[in-house]
Amino acid sequence: MTGRVTERLARGLAAGLVAGGVWWLVESAANWAFGGTIDARAAATILELDLALGAAGGVLVALLVGTGAVVLALGTTAVFGALRVYEPPGMRAELLFLVLAPLGVVMGVLLAGRERRGALAFLQVALVAVAATVFGKAGITEAQSYFAQTEPSAATLVLLLVGMPLAGVALDRLLGIVLRSHGMRLGLELAAGALALFVWGQPLRVAPLDAPLPVVLPAAKGAPDVILLSLDTTRADHMSTYGYARETSPNLTALAKDALNFTQARSPAEWTVPGHASMLTGMYPSRHGAHYVGTADAPPELRGRERVFPLAPDKVTLAEVLREHGYRTGGFVANFANLDRVFGMGQGFDHYDDAPGVMLKPVPHAVRFAQRFDPTLFKRPFRSAHQIAATALGWMDGEPAKRPVFLFLNVLEPHHWMVPPAPFDRWAREQPDAYRLMRRGLFTHAIPTHLTPAEQAFVTATYDGQIALMDAAIGELIAGLEARGRYDNALIVVTADHGELLGEHEQVGHGGRMMYEGLLHIPMVVKMPGVDHARGTVEEPVQLVDILPTVLGALGVPNPPGVQGEALPHVRHEIVAEEEINPEFVRHYGEVYDRAMRVLYDRPYKLIATSKGERLLFDLGRDPGEGENLAAREPERVKDLERRLAATGSVMIAGAAAPAHAN
Ligand SMILES: [Zn+2]
Numbered sequence: 241m242t243g244r245v246t247e248r249l250a251r252g253l254a255a256g257l258v259a260g261g262v263w264w265l266v267e268s269a270a271n272w273a274f275g276g277t278i279d280a281r282a283a284a285t286i287l288e289l290d291l292a293l294g295a296a297g298g299v300l301v302a303l304l305v306g307t308g309a310v311v312l313a314l315g316t317t318a319v320f321g322a323l324r325v326y327e328p329p330g331m332r333a334e335l336l337f338l339v340l341a342p343l344g345v346v347m348g349v350l351l352a353g354r355e356r357r358g359a360l361a362f363l364q365v366a367l368v369a370v371a372a373t374v375f376g377k378a379g380i381t382e383a384q385s386y387f388a389q390t391e392p393s394a395a396t397l398v399l400l401l402v403g404m405p406l407a408g409v410a411l412d413r414l415l416g417i418v419l420r421s422h423g424m425r426l427g428l429e430l431a432a433g434a435l436a437l438f439v440w441g442q443p444l445r446v447a448p449l450d451a452p453l454p455v456v457l458p459a460a461k462g463a464p465d466v467i468l469l470s471l472d473t474t475r476a477d478h479m480s481t482y483g484y485a486r487e488t489s490p491n492l493t494a495l496a497k498d499a500l501n502f503t504q505a506r507s508p509a510e511w512t513v514p515g516h517a518s519m520l521t522g523m524y525p526s527r528h529g530a531h532y533v534g535t536a537d538a539p540p541e542l543r544g545r546e547r548v549f550p551l552a553p554d555k556v557t558l559a560e561v562l563r564e565h566g567y568r569t570g571g572f573v574a575n576f577a578n579l580d581r582v583f584g585m586g587q588g589f590d591h592y593d594d595a596p597g598v599m600l601k602p603v604p605h606a607v608r609f610a611q612r613f614d615p616t617l618f619k620r621p622f623r624s625a626h627q628i629a630a631t632a633l634g635w636m637d638g639e640p641a642k643r644p645v646f647l648f649l650n651v652l653e654p655h656h657w658m659v660p661p662a663p664f665d666r667w668a669r670e671q672p673d674a675y676r677l678m679r680r681g682l683f684t685h686a687i688p689t690h691l692t693p694a695e696q697a698f699v700t701a702t703y704d705g706q707i708a709l710m711d712a713a714i715g716e717l718i719a720g721l722e723a724r725g726r727y728d729n730a731l732i733v734v735t736a737d738h739g740e741l742l743g744e745h746e747q748v749g750h751g752g753r754m755m756y757e758g759l760l761h762i763p764m765v766v767k768m769p770g771v772d773h774a775r776g777t778v779e780e781p782v783q784l785v786d787i788l789p790t791v792l793g794a795l796g797v798p799n800p801p802g803v804q805g806e807a808l809p810h811v812r813h814e815i816v817a818e819e820e821i822n823p824e825f826v827r828h829y830g831e832v833y834d835r836a837m838r839v840l841y842d843r844p845y846k847l848i849a850t851s852k853g854e855r856l857l858f859d860l861g862r863d864p865g866e867g868e869n870l871a872a873r874e875p876e877r878v879k880d881l882e883r884r885l886a887a888t889g890s891v892m893i894a895g896a897a898a899p900a901h902a903n
Contacts, residue, residue, distance in 0.1 A: 251307045256298015259316035259366050260290035266370045267604040273441035276601035289606040309357050313365035314348040321401035323605040333394035344402040352409045364426045372408025378602045448593035449581050459566030463644040464769035465730040472575050473655040475739030476763045488707040491715035496765045504781040505764035507738045508817045511751035512578035515737030520557040522788030522803035525818045526891045528555050532820040547824045551584030556800035558788045559588030562646040572632040574622045574652035597623040615679050619658050625651035625713030633720040653710040657683045664709040667701035687832045688746035696743040731769045736762040752825045752833045756866050760817050781815045814888045815841040840885040847881040
């Protein structure tokens with residue numbers, strides 16, 4: 241008796257290990273075909289998970305159901321489905337699956353032929369069942385999109401997980417009518433699968449854009465390296481550098497002590513594409529033209545998104561000017577989604593690296609299962625700030641030391657609503673309900689959102705931790721420059737493209753939200769080159785458009801045409817922000833997004849004007865939380881600010897964006 245149990249165990253274990261390997265193979269192929277990215281370390285971790293869970297599942301099936309080849313193949317496939325459907329504490333989908341999956345296995349065994357034996361039969365049935373499950377499910381419900389709800393409902397999911405293996409077995413059976421040899425059938429199925437992958441697969445290209453140009457002008461002797469670091473989605477008032485109570489940015493503070501620190505910097509935009517385009521061109525969004533398309537009529541489609549104009553090739557970027565003046569130019573961006581080269585921000589870079597990090601599409605079942613216990617496992621699809629800094633420094637090392645470099649770095653941690661790794665998770669974990677909240681998706685584009693005070697505190701603590709994690713990489717970057725003897729003579733700018741709303745005014749996230757201070761007030765630290773450069777705090781308002789004139793001014797290079805910013809530290813231009821309508825937000829989240837916005841600051845006042853005729857006037861001195869709209873009480877001031885806004889030439893109001901694209 242024990243001998244038979246031992247034999248069952250051994251067969252179950254062997255089958256489970258092979259099944260785990262099949263899961264890994266099929267899901268890796270799907271990941272490639274659907275445009276995911278994965279590195280060797282992640283692949284090895286997922287393989288370990290698959291083998292461990294497959295082995296456990298195989299033993300379970302062998303002990304409880306049977307050890308026939310087809311029974312093991314379909315039994316382990318049911319275990320594969322169970323990994324996907326398991327979501328504690330609920331038992332709704334799980335219960336349905338527990339009822340239907342055994343029925344599916346019985347039907348599958350009858351369909352495949354109970355009499356089939358041996359390793360080949362096991363492998364073939366497991367392969368067709370798992371491949372049908374993964375590709376069927378991904379094709380039907382999990383094609384990843386930015387906006388669509390990608391999660392199928394519980395009932396749909398269960399039906400797919402039970403039905404797809406049957407469909408796979410049925411197809412194989414149909415093929416069996418014309419091709420009786422199982423070995424040849426397996427060969428044919430593998431060949432057809434590989435062919436289909438290569439024909440329909442849409443793998444993501446991840447290689448950097450390499451377009452080095454011959455030097456036109458050699459750089460001036462002693463020309464400084466220029467380092468521009470963009471902290472994506474970072475609001476100034478959550479950095480200890482600007483007085484925030486949590487110590488979120490000690491490394492930026494250290495740099496700021498040796499630099500000019502602008503406490504009143506404002507982004508002219510509230511999301512990635514227009515913010516970075518302003519940073520790189522010195523123009524406001526309505527002039528550089530890289531922003532939401534405004535209307536749903538004939539928009540360009542980029543990376544599957546019908547919503548944004550890229551930066552046009554005729555706009556001159558900082559990288560282009562510096563390259564013309566002998567610089568080697570390298571861009572290293574973590575925001576692979578919105579700084580992808582198709583958005584035009586790679587102009588002028590010899591080397592533009594916009595690869596994602598580990599991005600699982602679709603998420604393997606074993607990873608899903610493991611995420612129930614470790615909610616952060618493989619949840620960061622972009623490269624870390626640490627990776628970005630190290631990659632940029634490595635590229636710099638590969639360059640001829642005599643030539644100055646322009647490094648443009650974009651890091652993305654605060655963009656991500658997720659508990660950061662230790663020790664940066666301490667603020668989040670000390671929240672009362674942290675364990676439950678870290679398993680819930682609280683982010684939404686929907687307005688209004690209704691975060692409870694506990695949820696808002698948790699989201700804020702998470703956001704703060706991500707800033708601290710990113711700040712550590714600022715320290716690594718500065719230390720790396722110092723170690724290479726390239727700190728003192730470097731011109732270093734650290735800033736952000738926009739901030740993030742964390743539940744204020746019942747809004748979270750950025751892009752299309754009302755342009756409150758959480759979105760526009762950004763950090764800006766500028767260290768000029770040389771030993772006796774200017775230092776200190778500057779409390780006058782400045783903007784991202786001032787970066788290009790500042791850098792070029794320090795080098796004695798004239799601005800290209802069309803620049804609207806001025807050289808820091810003192811600027812005279814109006815402080816403006818602009819946002820067009822995102823038609824996709826309107827389509828998916830309703831009328832609330834159907835308005836363009838413009839902002840003008842006149843300290844302490846701030847006017848927000850929308851294309852729907854709304855006017856919001858705040859006194860930021862008395863009311864930094866923007867709780868009291870003074871527009872009705874101060875119509876004259878509103879009119880005056882509107883006149884000044886018009887005088888800036890800002891035209892970004894719905895329907896008026898056309899001139900920016902007439903060229
Ligand atoms: Zn951004």
